[in-house]
Amino acid sequence: MKMAFRGTNVPHHVLYPHMNTILHWFTTDLRLHDMPSLHAAKDANALLPVYVIDPQSDIDTIHGFPRIGPIRKAFILETVYALKEHLQTLGSDLLIVEGSPEIIIPKLVSIYAVDRIHVELPFASEEIKRIADVESKITIPIHRFESRTMFREQDLPFALDQLPDIFTEFRKMIEKACGYAIQSCDDSPLPPLPIASKDITVQCMGQHEEHIVQADPRAAFRAIGGEIEGLKRLHYYVADTHAISTYKETRNGMIGDRYSSKFSPWLALGALSARKIIESINAYELQYNANESTYWMKFELLWREFFQWTLKKHGDAFFRAEGIRGKKQDVKHDPQLIEHWRLGNTPDTFVNANMKELLHTGYMSNRGRQNVASYFVHNLQQDWRIGAAWFESQLIDYDVASNWGNWMYVAGVGNDPRQDRVFNTKKQADMYDPDGEYQDLWLHDHMAKNEH
Numbered sequence: 391m392k393m394a395f396r397g398t399n400v401p402h403h404v405l406y407p408h409m410n411t412i413l414h415w416f417t418t419d420l421r422l423h424d425m426p427s428l429h430a431a432k433d434a435n436a437l438l439p440v441y442v443i444d445p446q447s448d449i450d451t452i453h454g455f456p457r458i459g460p461i462r463k464a465f466i467l468e469t470v471y472a473l474k475e476h477l478q479t480l481g482s483d484l485l486i487v488e489g490s491p492e493i494i495i496p497k498l499v500s501i502y503a504v505d506r507i508h509v510e511l512p513f514a515s516e517e518i519k520r521i522a523d524v525e526s527k528i529t530i531p532i533h534r535f536e537s538r539t540m541f542r543e544q545d546l547p548f549a550l551d552q553l554p555d556i557f558t559e560f561r562k563m564i565e566k567a568c569g570y571a572i573q574s575c576d577d578s579p580l581p582p583l584p585i586a587s588k589d590i591t592v593q594c595m596g597q598h599e600e601h602i603v604q605a606d607p608r609a610a611f612r613a614i615g616g617e618i619e620g621l622k623r624l625h626y627y628v629a630d631t632h633a634i635s636t637y638k639e640t641r642n643g644m645i646g647d648r649y650s651s652k653f654s655p656w657l658a659l660g661a662l663s664a665r666k667i668i669e670s671i672n673a674y675e676l677q678y679n680a681n682e683s684t685y686w687m688k689f690e691l692l693w694r695e696f697f698q699w700t701l702k703k704h705g706d707a708f709f710r711a712e713g714i715r716g717k718k719q720d721v722k723h724d725p726q727l728i729e730h731w732r733l734g735n736t737p738d739t740f741v742n743a744n745m746k747e748l749l750h751t752g753y754m755s756n757r758g759r760q761n762v763a764s765y766f767v768h769n770l771q772q773d774w775r776i777g778a779a780w781f782e783s784q785l786i787d788y789d790v791a792s793n794w795g796n797w798m799y800v801a802g803v804g805n806d807p808r809q810d811r812v813f814n815t816k817k818q819a820d821m822y823d824p825d826g827e828y829q830d831l832w833l834h835d836h837m838a839k840n841e842h
């Protein structure tokens with residue numbers, strides 16, 4: 391564990407007996423806008439923002455590839471360091487510490503005499519357990535804040551155990567009850583964020599430059615981590631280019647940076663809030679026009695919302711072969727077939743092109759994801775969870791609910807009312823890549839051939 395404390399030997403609570411110190415544990419809420427947890431810290435005399443890099447996330451999966459691949463890891467670190475810089479401009483800072491949270495956080499609580507902890511409310515069991523493990527080692531309270539979804543649980547027009555398992559039913563209930571008039575973001579200035587102590591320095595792990603990977607020039611776009619870049623992308627897509635007003639027509643594209651919003655990498659790490667995006671679309675509709683495309687973007691964001699709440703409702707069923715349907719699956723595991731699929735060396739060129747885009751950039755279009763997942767599950771007949779784990783390793787926009795929820799859906803064990811949704815990848819290629827331009831880009835390039 392690379393953590394070293396320098397400075398005075400006198401305990402912090404002896405030096406500062408009347409402090410009200412809040413430790414803000416950032417996880418996947420790496421931003422300062424629309425953060426109820428920061429506004430709720432206004433009574434603090436001292437705030438200690440912390441990010442913990444858990445070495446557990448570096449270990450390989452049982453499938454023999456890293457849980458977090460190099461491109462995704464670089465994006466996460468870029469986002470974390472952007473947050474650190476942002477906090478520094480406000481006179482605060484971010485302590486970035488490598489180690490197990492259940493050791494690090496209690497240690498910080500003791501050193502800084504922390505009175506309470508603020509953290510994002512997690513929906514997935516592993517993250518829920520991580521916080522519970524920390525909680526069991528300390529005596530101060532941990533306050534959990536909802537900052538991932540556009541609705542708070544109390545705003546949903548049903549109790550969580552009544553959440554429909556069919557998206558259309560969910561959408562209709564939401565649109566009838568509240569539409570997209572969500573609780574607005576709290577954009578009032580942040581309270582002062584006095585750093586807990588200037589006389590103690592925490593040595594951060596190595597700078598993120600070490601982890602930067604070279605961007606592939608063929609990438610649809612280059613996502614730069616951090617909320618400032620996320621907000622810039624929002625502004626670019628909505629106000630600058632008006633690309634939002636043609637989203638419904640372009641969303642099935644596969645090349646370039648405008649066919650879809652590319653909000654997902656920032657959303658995944660919380661560098662952009664879903665509420666902020668909805669607010670921005672609502673404002674655009676007021677100023678210009680609401681049309682099918684502006685509606686469709688909200689509709690897609692509602693899919694994201696749906697998977698978040700479905701994960702909260704069903705918990706661990708998300709990660710079982712039989713999914714939330716409890717449907718017995720005859721799962722296969724052929725390491726060679728899986729390897730060919732992962733590296734884009736199957737007999738199907740459309741699938742290969744998409745898999746290479748993922749491997750080299752950490753991103754793939756929604757059209758591509760549906761095809762390669764269907765191919766993995768239905769053509770290769772492999773265990774959908776291995777496909778989901780590969781996406782988890784590679785995607786810079788990896789989101790536990792959206793990823794595992796979509797994979798379950800494709801595998802027929804999730805929220806899809808239809809059981810027979812199999813993509814014909816040849817037909818899909820003819821329809822969405824009629825001139826083979828996309829396949830050329832990813833298959834007939836010296837860089838792509840090199841890694842065979």
Ligand SMILES: Cc1cc2nc3c(=O)[nH]c(=O)nc-3n(C[C@H](O)[C@H](O)[C@H](O)COP(=O)(O)OP(=O)(O)OC[C@H]3O[C@@H](n4cnc5c(N)ncnc54)[C@H](O)[C@@H]3O)c2cc1C
Pocket residue numbers: 641650651652653654655657658687690691692693694695697754755756757759760763781785787788789790792793794796797800
């Ligand atoms: C097998 C599979 C795995 C996926 N894994 C992820 C994942 O790990 N993280 C992730 O964010 N998305 C995932 N998606 C959903 C979708 O493909 C991506 O959200 C989308 O391609 C991101 O690009 P974009 O931001 O330009 O999307 P846009 O088309 O511009 O959509 C705007 C936003 O709506 C949301 N959205 C759109 N489609 C979906 C969907 N089907 N499910 C949930 N939310 C959606 C996303 O937040 C997205 O950023 C997955 C889809 C499939 C089929």
